[in-house]
Structure formats: C-alpha cells, structure tokens
Amino acid sequence: GEDVEQSLFLSVREGDSSVINCTYTDSSSTYLYWYKQEPGAGLQLLTYIFSNMDMKQDQRLTVLLNKKDKHLSLRIADTQTGDSAIYFCAATLSGGYNKLIFGAGTRLAVHP
Amino acid sequence: GAVVSQHPSRVICKSGTSVKIECRSLDFQATTMFWYRQFPKQSLMLMATSNEGSKATYEQGVEKDKFLINHASLTLSTLTVTSAHPEDSSFYICSVRGGRVAFFGQGTRLTVV
Numbered sequence: 001g002e003d004v005e006q007s008l009f010l011s012v013r014e015g016d017s018s019v020i021n022c023t024y025t026d027s028s029s030t031y032l033y034w035y036k037q038e039p040g041a042g043l044q045l046l047t048y049i050f051s052n053m054d055m056k057q058d059q060r061l062t063v064l065l066n067k068k069d070k071h072l073s074l075r076i077a078d079t080q081t082g083d084s085a086i087y088f089c090a091a092t093l094s095g096g097y098n099k100l101i102f103g104a105g106t107r108l109a110v111h112p
Numbered sequence: 113g114a115v116v117s118q119h120p121s122r123v124i125c126k127s128g129t130s131v132k133i134e135c136r137s138l139d140f141q142a143t144t145m146f147w148y149r150q151f152p153k154q155s156l157m158l159m160a161t162s163n164e165g166s167k168a169t170y171e172q173g174v175e176k177d178k179f180l181i182n183h184a185s186l187t188l189s190t191l192t193v194t195s196a197h198p199e200d201s202s203f204y205i206c207s208v209r210g211g212r213v214a215f216f217g218q219g220t221r222l223t224v225v
Contacts, residue, residue: 033213040221042116042216042217042219043156043205045214048212099146099158099161100146102155103155104154
C-alpha cells in the first residue's frame with residue numbers, strides 16, 4: 001500500500017525560507033496535498049498538486065513535485081512565526097481521490 | 113468560512129459511557145464523509161468511511177461495534193464511541209470531500225477518565 005514519509009522536525013529563522021520534504025511510494029497517486037495543523041485544531045488545506053504538474057505556486061507557498069523520484073516539497077517563503085505548526089503531506093491512493101494517506105507530519109518551528 | 117463543522121470540540125467522559133461526535137458539511141451535500149483518529153504527535157489514521165444511507169466502511173483493526181457511525185443525511189455524520197475506556201482518549205477528526213479536496217473539521221479532543 002501507499003506509504004508517505006516526512007522529516008519530523010524543521011527549525012528556521014523568521015524571514016528565511018522553509019522547505020519541507022515528503023516522499024511517497026504509490027506512483028499512481030493522483031493528487032498530493034499539504035495540510036497545516038496548529039495545536040489542538042483540525043487540518044487546514046494549504047495547497048494541492050495534480051500528478052501531471054511539476055510546480056504550483058500560491059503566494060508564499062511553492063510546491064514542487066518530482067514524479068520520477070516520488071518526491072514532494074513545500075517551500076514557504078519569508079517564514080513567519082505564525083507559520084509555526086505541523087505540516088502534513090498526504091497522497092491519494094492509486095486511481096482515485098477518496099482515501100488519503102498521511103505522512104507523520106513535520107513540526108516547523110520559527111524562531112526570531 | 114468553515115466548510116466542515118465538528119462538535120463538540122472537547123469532551124471529558126467517564127469510563128463506560130458513550131460519547132457522540134457530530135460532523136456537519138456546511139457548504140455542500142456529502143454522500144461520503146471520513147473519520148480519522150490522531151494520537152498525540154502522530155499522524156492521522158483513517159478509521160472509517162461514512163456513507164449516506166448505508167453502512168459505514170471500517171478500516172482494518174477498527175471495531176465497528178465500538179465506533180458506531182451514522183450518516184443519516186447528506187450533511188450530517190455522527191461517530192459514537194461506545195463504552196468508552198481511557199485508551200479511547202484521542203483526537204478525532206472528520207473530513208468531507210469537496211471535489212478534489214478534502215476539508216477537515218476542527219477536531220474533537222476526547223478524554224476518558
């Protein structure tokens with residue numbers, strides 16, 4: 001089955017760029033997502049990318065997809081303290097977009 | 113605004129009692145909703161898929177008699193944790209699909225004492 005892996009922790013200085021990486025195993029995953037979770041809250045969709053795209057940019061967020069290596073990254077430009085949260089990468093199971101498989105989440109800490 | 117509303121956000125109950133969690137789709141009709149469980153500092157684990165007007169589909173290892181799911185309308189699914197025990201304490205989150213995107217509720221922190 002699908003397996004999604006992420007690094008567990010990232011610490012950056014305010015104003016720098018953050019890059020959170022994710023790998024997945026199912027090459028037929030159709031959609032890949034990035035969600036943000038703040039303490040005690042649900043998941044907030046940040047962005048998603050379709051498998052036939054290489055890059056998607058939305059304001060400070062840039063998603064890069066290397067389908068050959070099954071590698072997904074989320075870049076946050078000009079990282080702010082409000083960006084401190086856990087970021088989850090998620091992938092759809094092969095062929096459909098109903099079930100999502102989540103990575104373990106990357107805890108982003110932004111310090112002054 | 114919120115797409116998915118989940119209530120309550122926090123509940124504390126005694127061992128042996130049952131707790132009901134509601135998940136409402138606010139912006140669109142949802143024939144399918146999803147229930148996840150999240151342990152502290154861990155990822156989300158899909159528990160079951162809630163289907164409007166029919167039985168829920170449970171993931172392997174999830175006890176259907178323990179976690180009762182009812183999806184009686186196109187905008188409401190409920191998860192009832194029956195005969196709750198301390199090991200059921202967790203963060204429960206529901207999800208609704210809107211096209212290609214999954215929207216999540218705010219989550220319910222269940223503590224069983």
